[in-house]
Amino acid sequence: MSTVPVSGKGAVRRGRAPAEFAHPVLDRLVHVHPGVAVLLYVPVMAVCVYGARGQGGAWALTGWAAAGYAAWTLSEYWGHRLVLHHEPERGIGARLHWLLHGIHHTYPQDVRRSVLSPVLSVPMVGGALLLGCGAASLPLTFGAGYAFGYLAYDLVHLYLHQAGPRNRLLRHLRRLHMRHHFRDDTRGFGISAPYWDTVFGTSLIRGGRAGAGDSR
Template sequence: MTSQTPVQRSNYKGANQRGKAPAVVRQRWLDHLIHVHPATTIAMFTPVIAVCVWLSLGDAGGWALTGWAAAGYLTWTLSEYWGHRIVLHYEPEKGFGARLHYILHGIHHDYPTDPRRSILSPLLSIPMVGGTIYLASGLGSLPLIFGAGYTFGYLTYDLFHLYLHLATPKSRLMRHLRSLHMRHHFRDDTRGFGISAPYWDELFGTSIARRTTAGTAGTGSPGA
């Protein structure tokens, strides 16, 4: 399947295009703001984690800090699952909604090996991380470590997702996780929404681990 233009809705089930995707907007500089290089994401959010940790130190003991950070990370994994399931896979048929869906996620399914399209767009990542830290900061400096855990979860998810698309995992665990994600891409995009945290698919009934019927075999990539 070939995507025709950036403004059209992506019908990406089974898409397996390689290389760099076309620009989603006419202005090149704006396209590079909508979809950033992975290094840009690291440069943007690593200082956020460091500042949140720094401001939280001394406000509580190590166990309290660890607990808040772990809660932030766990909250991110839920954001990852529900954001992927509800937001990124909400597919309007036409109009602005269809174009926005393509920009935010459809183009990634059409061009899964383009690194810039495998990183969550700042249109989503900045509001998600910024909103979480803002809400946490209203509770005092200690909950900022919650924001650090959340931001760490987001950043590791983005890099983990990139790794699953571009690398050839050697370990059994990584091969299994890549297989799950490739099934989401090339067999059934209505399941398998947890990428770094696939256990939420098991809990919420969207696991793709055992949905490998003969009717869908052969439509995926080698990792599926």
């Protein structure tokens, strides 16, 4: 078993993180290739859109898809802030934190540690479908919008770590996220939706700009 550092407080290391489990299959279930997220959630979106036929007009269904996306952005912010950055000092909680997020802060360039583990993403997306489209009887496009938001977050987060964006918006998102990693991991929890940091008082923007020189 690896040592369990606390995210943002241990040394940042380059390259790939070592396997966390003796059995490689188990390790691949926890830390997956980014393509797995696409394979999992594109079909979910397609099934939800197809199944929403007859649940409302085109504009209404589009509106529910937008609501699902907005619900995801709040899940992204609060999940990152309260779950992924809940950092127990010892025991199973510390181990889980390391596996689900601490390892990403220590090895920020490891592709397999830059996408959210299915251990978290499947319950989140599945829960949105069960609660929103099941219990609350919302149109299935709500679930499609939520799944789209999750997949967009995963791919944007991966891109911010692995690429050098030329687009102005993506450069801005990268500066904010690198500041979260290398300057202050107690702020900047909205990755694809940083406006929630402004709303909830955890913004990393100072003096109107996102810290020049943070694009590591």
